[in-house]
Amino acid sequence: MKDLHLQALKDMIASKWENILEQPQALQFANSLMGKDRRVYALYLTQVYHYAFHTARNQALVAVNPNNTDIHYMQFCLEHALEETGHELMALHDLRSMGVVINDPEKDMPPALPPTQLLIAYLYRIATHGNPVQRLGYRFWAETSYDHIRGFMDKLSTSMQLDKKQMTFFYSHSSIDDKHAKDVEKILLHICKTEEDWEAVTRSAIITLDLTHQILKAVIDEYEKLVRDKPSDFSILHSLRPVFEKNQV
Amino acid sequence: MKDLHLQALKDMIASKWENILEQPQALQFANSLMGKDRRVYALYLTQVYHYAFHTARNQALVAVNPNNTDIHYMQFCLEHALEETGHELMALHDLRSMGVVINDPEKDMPPALPPTQLLIAYLYRIATHGNPVQRLGYRFWAETSYDHIRGFMDKLSTSMQLDKKQMTFFYSHSSIDDKHAKDVEKILLHICKTEEDWEAVTRSAIITLDLTHQILKAVIDEYEKLVRDKPSDFSILHSLRPVFEKNQV
Amino acid sequence: MKDLHLQALKDMIASKWENILEQPQALQFANSLMGKDRRVYALYLTQVYHYAFHTARNQALVAVNPNNTDIHYMQFCLEHALEETGHELMALHDLRSMGVVINDPEKDMPPALPPTQLLIAYLYRIATHGNPVQRLGYRFWAETSYDHIRGFMDKLSTSMQLDKKQMTFFYSHSSIDDKHAKDVEKILLHICKTEEDWEAVTRSAIITLDLTHQILKAVIDEYEKLVRDKPSDFSILHSLRPVFEKNQV
Amino acid sequence: MKDLHLQALKDMIASKWENILEQPQALQFANSLMGKDRRVYALYLTQVYHYAFHTARNQALVAVNPNNTDIHYMQFCLEHALEETGHELMALHDLRSMGVVINDPEKDMPPALPPTQLLIAYLYRIATHGNPVQRLGYRFWAETSYDHIRGFMDKLSTSMQLDKKQMTFFYSHSSIDDKHAKDVEKILLHICKTEEDWEAVTRSAIITLDLTHQILKAVIDEYEKLVRDKPSDFSILHSLRPVFEKNQV
Numbered sequence: 001m002k003d004l005h006l007q008a009l010k011d012m013i014a015s016k017w018e019n020i021l022e023q024p025q026a027l028q029f030a031n032s033l034m035g036k037d038r039r040v041y042a043l044y045l046t047q048v049y050h051y052a053f054h055t056a057r058n059q060a061l062v063a064v065n066p067n068n069t070d071i072h073y074m075q076f077c078l079e080h081a082l083e084e085t086g087h088e089l090m091a092l093h094d095l096r097s098m099g100v101v102i103n104d105p106e107k108d109m110p111p112a113l114p115p116t117q118l119l120i121a122y123l124y125r126i127a128t129h130g131n132p133v134q135r136l137g138y139r140f141w142a143e144t145s146y147d148h149i150r151g152f153m154d155k156l157s158t159s160m161q162l163d164k165k166q167m168t169f170f171y172s173h174s175s176i177d178d179k180h181a182k183d184v185e186k187i188l189l190h191i192c193k194t195e196e197d198w199e200a201v202t203r204s205a206i207i208t209l210d211l212t213h214q215i216l217k218a219v220i221d222e223y224e225k226l227v228r229d230k231p232s233d234f235s236i237l238h239s240l241r242p243v244f245e246k247n248q249v
Numbered sequence: 250m251k252d253l254h255l256q257a258l259k260d261m262i263a264s265k266w267e268n269i270l271e272q273p274q275a276l277q278f279a280n281s282l283m284g285k286d287r288r289v290y291a292l293y294l295t296q297v298y299h300y301a302f303h304t305a306r307n308q309a310l311v312a313v314n315p316n317n318t319d320i321h322y323m324q325f326c327l328e329h330a331l332e333e334t335g336h337e338l339m340a341l342h343d344l345r346s347m348g349v350v351i352n353d354p355e356k357d358m359p360p361a362l363p364p365t366q367l368l369i370a371y372l373y374r375i376a377t378h379g380n381p382v383q384r385l386g387y388r389f390w391a392e393t394s395y396d397h398i399r400g401f402m403d404k405l406s407t408s409m410q411l412d413k414k415q416m417t418f419f420y421s422h423s424s425i426d427d428k429h430a431k432d433v434e435k436i437l438l439h440i441c442k443t444e445e446d447w448e449a450v451t452r453s454a455i456i457t458l459d460l461t462h463q464i465l466k467a468v469i470d471e472y473e474k475l476v477r478d479k480p481s482d483f484s485i486l487h488s489l490r491p492v493f494e495k496n497q498v
Numbered sequence: 499m500k501d502l503h504l505q506a507l508k509d510m511i512a513s514k515w516e517n518i519l520e521q522p523q524a525l526q527f528a529n530s531l532m533g534k535d536r537r538v539y540a541l542y543l544t545q546v547y548h549y550a551f552h553t554a555r556n557q558a559l560v561a562v563n564p565n566n567t568d569i570h571y572m573q574f575c576l577e578h579a580l581e582e583t584g585h586e587l588m589a590l591h592d593l594r595s596m597g598v599v600i601n602d603p604e605k606d607m608p609p610a611l612p613p614t615q616l617l618i619a620y621l622y623r624i625a626t627h628g629n630p631v632q633r634l635g636y637r638f639w640a641e642t643s644y645d646h647i648r649g650f651m652d653k654l655s656t657s658m659q660l661d662k663k664q665m666t667f668f669y670s671h672s673s674i675d676d677k678h679a680k681d682v683e684k685i686l687l688h689i690c691k692t693e694e695d696w697e698a699v700t701r702s703a704i705i706t707l708d709l710t711h712q713i714l715k716a717v718i719d720e721y722e723k724l725v726r727d728k729p730s731d732f733s734i735l736h737s738l739r740p741v742f743e744k745n746q747v
Numbered sequence: 748m749k750d751l752h753l754q755a756l757k758d759m760i761a762s763k764w765e766n767i768l769e770q771p772q773a774l775q776f777a778n779s780l781m782g783k784d785r786r787v788y789a790l791y792l793t794q795v796y797h798y799a800f801h802t803a804r805n806q807a808l809v810a811v812n813p814n815n816t817d818i819h820y821m822q823f824c825l826e827h828a829l830e831e832t833g834h835e836l837m838a839l840h841d842l843r844s845m846g847v848v849i850n851d852p853e854k855d856m857p858p859a860l861p862p863t864q865l866l867i868a869y870l871y872r873i874a875t876h877g878n879p880v881q882r883l884g885y886r887f888w889a890e891t892s893y894d895h896i897r898g899f900m901d902k903l904s905t906s907m908q909l910d911k912k913q914m915t916f917f918y919s920h921s922s923i924d925d926k927h928a929k930d931v932e933k934i935l936l937h938i939c940k941t942e943e944d945w946e947a948v949t950r951s952a953i954i955t956l957d958l959t960h961q962i963l964k965a966v967i968d969e970y971e972k973l974v975r976d977k978p979s980d981f982s983i984l985h986s987l988r989p990v991f992e993k994n995q996v
Contacts, residue, residue: 057811060825063832064804066627071833078807078832082825085810086818114456118367121374125366129564207363306562309576312583313555315876320584327558327583331576334561335569378813612954616865619872623864705861 002189005198009205013141016209017148025220026152035159038098038240039226043219046234048169049091049105050112054120056084059135061127068132076187080139090169097166099239110234113222115214122211126204133197136188137204144181146174251438254447258454262390265458266397274469275401284408287347287489288475292468295483297418298340298354299361303369305333308384310376317381325436329388339418346415348488359483362471364463371460375453382446385437386453393430395423500687503696507703511639514707515646523718524650533657536738537724540598541717544732546667547589547603548610552618554582557633559625566630574685578637588667595664597737608732611720613712620709624702631695634686635702642679644672749936752945756952760888763956764895772967773899782906785845785987786973790966793981795916796838796852797859801867803831806882808874815879823934827886837916844913846986857981860969862961869958873951880944883935884951891928893921 020026029035060081063074092105102108112120126134153170156162164171192198225232269275278284309330312323341354351357361369375383402419405411413420441447474481518524527533558579561572590603600606610618624632651668654660662669690696723730767773776782807828810821839852849855859867873881900917903909911918939945972979 056821056825060807060810060828063807063828071836074803074832075829078803078825078829081807081810082822082829085821085825089818114452114459117374117456118371118460121371122367125370125373203363207366210363211367305572305576309558309561309579312558312579320587323554323583324580327554327576327580330558330561331573331580334572334576338569612950612957615872615954616869616958619869620865623868623871701861705864708861709865 002192005192006185006188009137009140009198009202010144012202013144013205013209014148016141016206016213017145020213020216021148021152025217029152029156033242034220034223035156037223037242038160038162039237039242040219040223041156041160041162042095042098042100042237042240043110043222043226043234044216045091045095045169046110046237047113047116047215047219049088049095049109050116051119051123052084052088052091052169054123055087056081058120058123058127059084059139061124062132062135065128065132067130070191073132073187073191076183077135087169087173090172094166094168097168098162100237101239102236108236110236113215113218115211115218119208119211119215122204122207131197131200133188133191134200134204136184136191137201137206138208140184140188140201141205141209143184150174251441254441255434255437258389258447258451259393261451262393262454262458263397265390265455265462266394269462269465270397270401274466278401278405282491283469283472284405286472286476286491287409287411288483288486288491289468289472290405290409290411291344291347291349291486291489292359292471292475292483293465294340294344294418295359295486296362296365296464296468298337298344298358299365300368300372301333301337301340301418303372304336305330307369307372307376308333308388310373311381311384314377314381316379319440322381322436322440325432326384336418336422339421343415343417346417347411349486350488351485357485359485362464362467364460364467368457368460368464371453371456380446380449382440383449383453385433385440386450386455387457389433389437389450390454390458392433399423500690503690504683504686507638507696507700508642510700511642511703511707512646514639514704514711515643518711518714519646519650523715527650527654531740532718532721533654535721535725535740536596536658536660537735537740538717538721539654539658539660540593540596540735540738541608541720541724541732542714543589543593543667544608544735545611545614545713545717547586547593547607548614549617549621550582550586550589550667552621553585554579556618556621556625557582557637559622560630560633563626563630565628568689571630571685571689574681575633585667585671588670592664592666595666596660598735599737600734606734608734611713611716613709613716617706617709617713620702620705629695629698631686631689632698632702634682634689635699635704636706638682638686638699639703639707641682648672749939752939753932753935756887756945756949757891759949760891760952760956761895763888763953763960764892767960767963768895768899772964776899776903780989781967781970782903784970784974784989785907785909786984786989787966787970788903788907788909789842789845789847789984789987790857790969790973790981791963792838792842792916793857793984794860794863794962794966796835796842796856797863798866798870799831799835799838799916801870802834803828805867805870805874806831806886808871809879809882812875812879814877817938820879820934820938823930824882834916834920837919841913841915844915845909847984848986849983855983857983860962860965862958862965866955866958866962869951869954878944878947880938881947881951883931883938884948884953885955887931887935887948888952888956890931897921 034040059077062068063077063081068074068077092102092109095102123135123138126138153167153174157167188201192201222232222234226234226237283289308326311317312326312330317323317326341351341358344351372384372387375387402416402423406416437450441450471481471483475483475486532538557575560566561575561579566572566575590600590607593600621633621636624636651665651672655665686699690699720730720732724732724735781787806824809815810824810828815821815824839849839856842849870882870885873885900914900921904914935948939948969979969981973981973984
């Protein structure tokens, strides 16, 4: 019974990723100029910085949720929070490593885009209120999605000529992933006891995956503003403008 | 200077509403069968119930936000919270008045749709963290939008043959509106002192207006599921199925 | 049945006050030099400033407590929070009116003493967690205690030669009291439905009255430090040193 | 400079413990009947259960305190929270191991006494508001106090004929202590950068040590009620009434 729920969750996630990666923009990505332009990647990293800043924090709050009375789940939440603490600094490192000048992140980091803000707000809400299993919906797909996106990220690193030290956030999360994926599966099977639990997990997985998709789309929208030299909160990234574009101008 | 900011905010809101009401779905609305089908309206009321349940609560939290140190603004927040307390019961009343059977709202009320959940989560987040002026962005358009939507709602009430006691939520909020609109304008001009304040207000106004648009679209998606007899969390509303559809079946 | 509980609560409060006012220190008060020394009163006002700063805030939080689902009680909490907003400024006014120089309260106001800190912490805790009736235990005695302490305060104002504008916090709270006392009695009878409710109210009344007693004792301890010229966080109050003491020195 | 502050903190703690253990009640303890009566110890364990339930939770909240921006301190907080998770179950185990029948702790566990409630409330308050170093004041003395109380606890275990499995809470915390004491000293020296930081730590150490003393006194007061067969919330502990007392009756 539990295995059926777990499989349905996995299928939903696979199908969502398939859909995201089949969007025209994603398909054209690697072949277009955009696929060679590090500003897109840098834009995305600014958003990673913002949500990663809150990951450990809202994960820790699940342990404190008054509805969370399962010692194992509390420990699981605190362990994960501990591991994720400070990971926003990897995104900051990757940005700096590409040459983006960010002295004081609090002042210099471009802002969180609307869907990033909504993801952060939603994770705090489900961490502190309602069924504490909900946040596992986010974590489950986040830990098990590297298989889906690895191919895309590899192509990206080639076309953008990124080296490892500009992708520490991505690779550090992708490598610790195999162990984590097993752990999160185990706790899911332990903690989800009712239909309502599985529904809550599935609902929050869908909402947060959709928000992630919206973050990607918002990143591309902001990128287009940069290309067209429109007013932008991300003009700090112009330093990464690729040679071919400069030549065009 | 302040007047310029205020005017820009008003223009943005007007333009957003114009855009929402010019969507094909909105234009066809009154003339289509959907425009005669109370289930769409009932669906919307279930979402009103959910966010209205939280309005007074997150409004009160702005008064407690540690960054809120302005006595007048604190009073303004508490006064508004006081006025909004229990307004979810109007949406419940309107649903019951149409004949929807909801004995215990906690069990029987259909769930909040994803954009409704995001609106609720976002309002709690901006109420408790960051610049306390942010929530005024939501409140300002919410109090000043009746001019934009009154025409639409009047058509709706005619085509769906709704009487006043089925629209108490809408009419009670629209009538107290003139005074409120002035009050919220006054406090906005009082509390917004910097460019950052106006930007924060504008940003949260945009995000919450967009979420409201998404709630409307999600309501129509759910409506289509009902019409096509697909599995739905809102099957309780089938009791409102109109005669013309029953005849067709 | 409810009347019995209410009477028991009133008797407990009366007996606590009798006990407090019969302590040797209290009895000697008006006749001793301390009874003529405004520094004691000023010391107390600094503590009033601290807890009054939080009164409206923790009162508002009771309306947001997820266990509070009674619309009338929510409204009651918000109304009271609204009335209490900014009342710390009365204590500040009274201090300044006596001649204490406090330019920026955040920097210049002497700190909250330990029992004051505990009162504040406890009120936030019971406002946000557990049975939301608990905070009424505090409010009930706070609103109904003026009869018990009026005599003492009148003597104090005479012996310290305080005029009305140096006692605005006390007199404004004591005058609105008659209406409030009735209101709080009414809501108590409305909201307390079980033995557990009455026990919760009684328990929090006892704890907060005892803390208030401890605040009074801590104030006198600090006063003695001032008299003996020991190092003190309250040395700002030395400007109120009475003539007779100066003469002695 | 930092070493001076640290030493002053240690001296204060040593002196507080000396004072506590020199109280008449403590001195007579081991030699009196009370020193042979496990009900006193069981009473204390009920209070340990209550505050230990919240230790991991309020410790985790320090990591989420918006004023906590030090990655190392965040990690320290989460690690400690992880270690402390579920430790209330040790107190429960020890109570059951002595023969106290507690089926469902939520229903059967006697209540938290007033100073225990204040300790819990205060720790939540300083965890979530103000200077995040504050909670170290509590943790520092809690981790470094076993030297002060070990002698007393050893005498107690002899006179009450307690074996190890009835003292798991005490011994498990006392044994992991040496490592912890070093860790907490290290983080204190790392995180306290200003005079204000050291003052904040010292203040919260004093307040929480004093509350602990008050818990001990409240436990003895409740014990006396049990001995005198007065109405008590702790009558469940009568099953531990010692033979000598039964003989007397």
